[in-house]
Amino acid sequence: MIEAWRGLAARIAGYEEEIVRFQSELVACPALGPDNGGRGESDKAALVRDWLDRLAPDEIMEIDAPDERVPSGRRPNLAALFKGRGRGRVWVLSHLDVVPPGEPSLWDSDPFVLRRDGDRLYGRGTEDNHQGIVSSYFAARAFRDEGLLPALDVGLLFVADEETGSGLGLDYVIESKPDLFSPDDLIIVPDAGDEYGTMIEISEKSMLWLKFTVRGRQCHASTPDRGVNTLRASARMITALDEALPRTFGNRDPLFSIPFSTFEPTKKEANVPNVNTIPGEDVFFFDARVLPGYDLAEVKARARTVAESIAAEQGASVEMEAVQEAQAPPPTPADAPVARALARAVAAVHGREALPMGIGGGTVAAFFRRRGLPAAVWSTIAHNAHAPNEFALISNLVADAKILAHVFLGG
Ligand SMILES: [Zn+2]
Known part of the structure; x- marks a missing residue:
């Protein structure tokens, strides 16, 4: 040999x-x-x-x-x-x-x-x-x-x-x-x-790209009581997701150089072109990389629950869609x-x-x-x-x- x-x-x-x-x-x-x-x-x-x-x-x-x-x-x-x-x-x-x-x-x-x-x-x-x-x-x-x-x-x-x-x-x-x-x-x-x-x-980690479409009511920014501001709802959703997802799916695996699942808010689509309009629709995305032990169906269910509870609190509605999904x-x-x-x-x-x-x-x-x-x-x-x-x-x-x-x- x-x-x-x-x-x-x-x-x-x-x-x-x-x-x-x-x-x-x-x-x-x-x-x-x-x-x-x-x-x-x-x-x-x-x-x-x-x-x-x-x-x-x-x-x-x-x-x-x-x-x-x-x-x-x-x-x-x-x-x-x-x-x-x-x-x-x-x-x-x-x-x-x-x-x-x-x-x-x-x-x-x-x-x-x-x-x-x-x-x-x-x-x-x-x-x-x-x-x-x-x-x-x-x-x-x-x-x-x-x-x-x-x-x-x-x-x-x-x-x-x-x-x-x-x-x-x-x-x-x-x-x-x-x-x-x-x-x-x-x-x-x-x-x-x-x-x-x-x-x-x-x-490798599972990959999940989530798209959130938040719908409210557009109106003049001087009369916010007549509308439902989807940028505020989106902002609250993002921080709530940012807090809830890593906590719910918090396992660690030392095999990975980032030894935990990551949930990153990334893309944000443009809403209104002018400052004095309250936006009635906002779209944002999360890129999640999830340790292989987790089922992505559970991640999606949790994300949807969190987003919907914020939407309800804000008087808006939200639609969540997985635009890319690969279970490891x-x-x-x-x-x-x-x-x-x-x-x-x-x-x-x-x-x-x-x-x-x-x-x-x-x-x-x-x-x-x-x-x-x-x-x-x-x-x-x-x-x-x-x-x-x-x-x-x-x-x-x-x-x-x-x-x-x-x-x-x-x-
Ligand atoms: Zn190659």
Whole structure:
């Protein structure tokens, strides 16, 4: 094991120039979904397929989702399988699509032409999610080049549509090929993490966006007795919700860096354009991130009760609507084999202790967890996904390939 590991690690260290070449080909192949004004991921999938073919995987599956909105008529999902020595199976899931570059003037160079500056590779997608594509690819390649079989069967999965909901990506793959995955598999999603590679994300909060529409009666501001002021009612509702929700749903979970549920008043729609009118309608929103142990139905019920009691007190009415709602799936257990294997690999490569953690935002891993498949989200990244001048560090790409190889080796 030790000797095999040394050989693999040295092999991966020697891939630097090829890593840069793969990144530059990926960057030059923008894969934007139609919701982002793009033509889909087919060209990029063909490019990845071409690189994969050179590794002669034991099996390649194309699990394409039909989509009339793109020229190819399909959203490509690609699975490459490499047989191991039969001690189990590990999956690494990366996504092919990228987000648009955004405001062009914020970029120092063309987002779709790779620019290398020392250890940094700049370009749209270099981190999100080429880091996963490239590091998993070269981890598999090292076994081929060393003439070694991994201990586990290795599945590399490249999906479409991650940035716009995953309905034609991972969700489609799991729906149409439910037998592809087993609860015994180690499932790694290298699509979030921290700069030290020590964050193994196993849990996420539920997300709930609530819209409150408060209705009263508009009138001249000099005669408030003739109206019902919805801004005052809204203000009182906001403070009441702000006080009641964290108190009712006050559990703590040290897995999360913000170890409790959060309930933030955020957007407020414009009401009257002038100062001397009492508003008769107000609309405001809350963004709630709720620990996975709570049922969002209970959060909604409590929020509605609080808002309605204030409305009644103010002589107004209120309508509450969940405009976005995602109940978090049950977390991956902190001692799941995937979390333990990653922690051992991170210790071997980075010399650091990686810890299971929870995050506030949702990831694509939820699609696995919802079906009882224990997935861990992990990578060593600088955190500039979706930003202008997105970059990935070559040293991180190399380290992550080594870490994945360590897992493939059954270490
Ligand atoms: Zn991503």
